[in-house]
Every structure is written in C-alpha cells, then in structure tokens.
Amino acid sequence: MRKLAAGNWKMNGTAADLVQVQALITAHPAPGCDVLLCPPVSLLSRMADLAAGSAVQVGGQDCHPQGSGAHTGDISAQMLLDAGAHHVILGHSERRADHGETDALVRAKAQAALAAGLCAIVCVGELESQRDAGQTLAVIGAQLAASLPDAVPDAANLVIAYEPVWAIGTGRTPTLTEVGEVHAFIRAAIIARYGEAAQAMRLLYGGSVKPSNAAEIFAVPHVDGALVGGASLTAADFGAIVAALAKA
Numbered sequence: 001m002r003k004l005a006a007g008n009w010k011m012n013g014t015a016a017d018l019v020q021v022q023a024l025i026t027a028h029p030a031p032g033c034d035v036l037l038c039p040p041v042s043l044l045s046r047m048a049d050l051a052a053g054s055a056v057q058v059g060g061q062d063c064h065p066q067g068s069g070a071h072t073g074d075i076s077a078q079m080l081l082d083a084g085a086h087h088v089i090l091g092h093s094e095r096r097a098d099h100g101e102t103d104a105l106v107r108a109k110a111q112a113a114l115a116a117g118l119c120a121i122v123c124v125g126e127l128e129s130q131r132d133a134g135q136t137l138a139v140i141g142a143q144l145a146a147s148l149p150d151a152v153p154d155a156a157n158l159v160i161a162y163e164p165v166w167a168i169g170t171g172r173t174p175t176l177t178e179v180g181e182v183h184a185f186i187r188a189a190i191i192a193r194y195g196e197a198a199q200a201m202r203l204l205y206g207g208s209v210k211p212s213n214a215a216e217i218f219a220v221p222h223v224d225g226a227l228v229g230g231a232s233l234t235a236a237d238f239g240a241i242v243a244a245l246a247k248a
C-alpha cells in the first residue's frame with residue numbers, strides 16, 4: 001500500500017505560511033509516499049490552488065454530517081470537496097474535547113465524508129489515565145466500534161489515526177512496542193469488521209512525530225504513515241518526515 005504523511009495544521013496558519021507549502025513542493029516533487037496537508041478552512045482553497053499538479057493533497061479538519069443547511073459556522077463534506085479537499089480528519093481528540101464530539105457523531109461525519117467522495121481519517125486514542133489503568137486496548141476498541149462507518153466501499157478511503165491524547169504536542173511518545181501493540185490491535189479489529197479488504201486501510205500514528213523519531217516509528221509493523229501536528233507547519237520538518245516515510 002502507498003503510505004501517507006498527513007499534516008494537521010490545527011488552528012494555525014495564515015496566507016503568509018503558504019510559502020511553507022511551496023517550499024515542500026519544491027523540495028519533494030516526487031515524494032514516494034502520499035502527502036497531505038490539512039490547513040484551517042480559511043486556507044483550504046488557496047492551498048489547493050497552490051498544490052494543484054503537485055504531489056501534495058489538501059484536506060479539511062472536520063465536517064458536518066449534513067450536506068447543507070442552517071448550521072452556522074459548520075462546513076459540509078461537499079463544501080470541502082468543492083474547495084479542493086480530498087480528505088478530512090474526523091474525531092480528533094481536540095474536537096472530542098473542545099466540542100464534545102461523541103463516537104456516534106464521528107461515525108455520522110465519516111459516513112457523510114465517504115458519501116461525498118472524501119477520504120475519512122478517523123482518529124482514536126486513549127487518555128494518559130486510561131493507559132495507566134491498563135485500559136488502552138479496551139478504549140481503542142470501543143472508539144473503533146462506535147466511530148467507524150458501517151460500510152466502506154473502497155478501503156483506500158478510510159484511514160485510521162492512532163493518536164494517544166497524552167502524546168499530542170507534549171514531546172512524549174509511547175514506546176515502539178506500545179505503538180506496535182495498538183496498531184496490530186486496530187488492524188485485527190478492522191479485518192474482523194470489514195474483512196480482508198481492511199489490510200489495505202492505512203493506519204497512521206500521531207502524537208509528537210518529529211524528524212528525529214519518524215524513521216523508528218515508521219519501522220513498526222502496521223504503521224502506514226503519520227498524522228503530524230506541530231512538525232507539519234514547516235517544510236523543513238515535514239519534508240524530513242515525508243522523506244523518512246518514503247524510505248520506510
């Protein structure tokens with residue numbers, strides 16, 4: 001399968017930061033893996049225009065389960081597609097925490113994204129207290145069971161990101177053994193759910209991925225790429241992660 005380096009800019013970036021995207025495109029014209037940047041929606045169509053014809057794809061960070069209507073401040077999957085997106089991140093722990101998103105809502109959004117023709121990147125991950133209590137796999141299993149879409153006609157359109165909440169923006173990461181344990185668990189869960197086609201679904205690790213630790217994380221079985229926050233904001237750091245993934 002083709003691996004995926006995905007950058008989540010979160011609530012960061014203005015037009016001036018598009019120079020980073022141009023620098024990334026220039027430095028990695030044929031990266032050897034899929035490359036995705038998910039900027040704030042204010043930059044989406046400008047970034048899509050800039051990246052047109054390059055290896056960089058763009059995506060959203062959320063969508064509403066409905067296609068249109070009276071939902072002030074929201075954006076639909078169709079609108080993301082219209083703005084040039086190919087992907088959308090759903091159920092990020094920051095949205096679960098900041099906006100009270102439930103697994104059921106995340107599933108509805110994922111189903112809307114697939115129906116609109118977007119690739120859905122569904123995020124799961126345990127709190128530090130849950131890991132300390134030995135509940136990691138139970139938590140991940142429950143999130144997968146309730147957040148993933150019912151039907152996935154094309155395995156390439158569902159990506160699952162494992163992001164331990166305590167590893168996001170902290171500089172801390174699970175051990176490679178712990179990453180491998182969770183990724184193998186997710187692979188088994190999605191094969192049980194969707195059948196052998198789920199071998200082709202990409203599983204990303206996210207949480208303090210940096211140029212310095214990317215290669216060792218990418219060597220873990222069932223790690224098919226990364227969802228990168230802070231280190232995706234500069235072409236130098238994200239480009240180094242892209243290069244590490246292409247070599248893995």
Ligand SMILES: O=C(CO)COP(=O)(O)O
Pocket residue numbers: 008092163167168169170171206207208209227228229230231
């Ligand atoms: O939340 C993340 C990506 O979605 C990870 O963020 P950091 O890479 O900044 O830890």
